Amino acid sequence: MTAPARPGRRAWLALVLGSLSAFGALTIDMYLPAMPGMAHELRTSALLVQLTLTVFVVGLAVGQVIVGPLSDTWGRRRPLLAGMALYVTGSLWCALAPSVGWLLAGRILQALGAAAGTVLARAIVRDLYQGTAMTRFFSTLMVVNGMAPIIAPVLGGQLLTFTTWRAVFLVLGAIGAILLVAVAFTLPESLPDERRTPAHPRAILRSFRTLGTDRYYLRHVLAAALMFAAVFAYISGSSFVLQDAYGLSAQQFSLVFGLNGIGIVVFGQIGGVLVGRVADEHALLRVSLSVAVLGSAGVLACALLHLPLALLLVCLFLLVSMLGIVLANATSLALAGHGSAAGAASSLQGLLQFLVGSLAASAMTVSGQVTATAMGVTMVVCSVAALATLRLHHDR
Incomplete structure (x- = not known):
């Protein structure tokens, strides 16, 4: 598979890969408005319901470490198809879960399946593109990635007006099935045989050792991870903060969440236009992280000083909307020097x-x-640490 030249084919590729890379966010965001109701129906605590979020994230991380290196050996298609099938199975399991324990097990299956889409979407982009073209394509993926937090919580909130949280997982399973079919019939293999690594544990360990000693790679991966952590503090905590503390309804919370998703889309595309024309990836990364620090500091100030909700929402928007620019540029810079081990490099990033x-x-x-x-403190620590990471010494 070569990078498509036709605009229509390129747009389809961006839609499919963007949807795959957004699987993690979609599976998290869509059920956020239902979390308080889930705790009530399953007769469990809010903390145990939130644990379903943490378990999913950990499973997503572990799954990427397994799938990424395997895809460097087997190619991208087979692990991707297997992951999509597992995701559909996990979604149905969650929909039928009679207790929070069963729900946790279903979330693990979901996570392992979603990991394939998340890690292999990045690896396929690295297979097909280089340099600024890669950065711009990652920025294009931010359109679909940004649509996930716009559509998912709104759809989840609307489903809750006439049905239960179980329908959310049924819809997620249906989306997974649609993408499984799309991958099977429209996405050819992107990694040719001559670029694959030997199927040997030593070769895999050698790839991770090379990545672990590449300070340039680690610098940008850590910056992206810390920025994601700042936004994840918002993702995991905002449903309780905004609904319980500030009194927003599930539908109002969904709209707020969606507006922040629009920010990811808009600023992600602005970054794609600016890179290579007005500024390079390094400059855009520094500026976007600086804005994120200002936004997170504003969130903490609003919490400590009991400032109006409107100001809190503005600060949250500043923080969250920078995610698209940070991830596109940091990912492109991190993967640039590891084309022969894009799966392993993408998995370690994940x-x-x-x-x-x-x-x-x-x-x-x-x-x-x-x-x-607590949410504000976490955001400040993570965003400041992300910006500080960029100041570390690097070799390129």
Whole structure:
């Protein structure tokens, strides 16, 4: 498979790969408005329901580490098709879960399946593109990635007006089935035989050792992971903060979540237009992370000083909307030097991204409940650390 030249084919490829890469966000965002109701119906605590989010993120990270290196050996299609089938199975399991324990098991299956789409979408882009063209295509993927937080919570919130949270997982299973068919019939193999690595544990370990000692790669992967953690603090905590503390309904929360998703889309596309024309990837990364720091500081100030909800929402928008620019540029810079091991490089990025995100989510619940202050502190620590990471010494 070569990079498509026709605009229509390129748009279709962006739609399919963007949907695959958005699987993690889609599976998280769509059921956020249902979390308080799930706790009530399953007769469990809010913390245990939130654990279904943490378990999913950890499973997503672990799954990427397994799938990524295997795809460098077997190609992208077979692991991707297997992952999509597993995702559909996990979604149906969740929809039928009689208790929170069964729900947790279903979320693990979902996560392992979604990991294939998340890691292999990035690897396929690296197979097909290089340099600024790769950065721009990653920015294009942000359109679909940004649509996930726009559509998912709104759809989830609307479903809750006439049915239960179980329908959310049925819809997720249907989406997974549609993408499974799309991959099977329209997405050819992107990794030729001559570029595949030997199917040997030593070769896989050698790839990870090379990545683990590449300071340039680690610098950009860690910056992306820490930025994602700052946004994940919002993803995992905002449903409780905005609905319980500020009194928003499930539908109002869904609209707020969707507006922030629009920010990801708009600023992601602005970044794609600017890169290579007005600024390079490094400059865009520094500027977007600086804006994220300002937004997170504003969230903490609103929590501590009890400032109006409108100001809090503006600060959240500033933070979240920078995610598209940061991920597109940081991912392109990180993967640029690892074309022969794009699956392993993408998987390690995913592992760090989601593990750091899950740690951020767990840190907010140390006190036993999610508060606006805890969310703000987590955002500030993660965004400042992301910006500081870019100041580390690098070789290129």
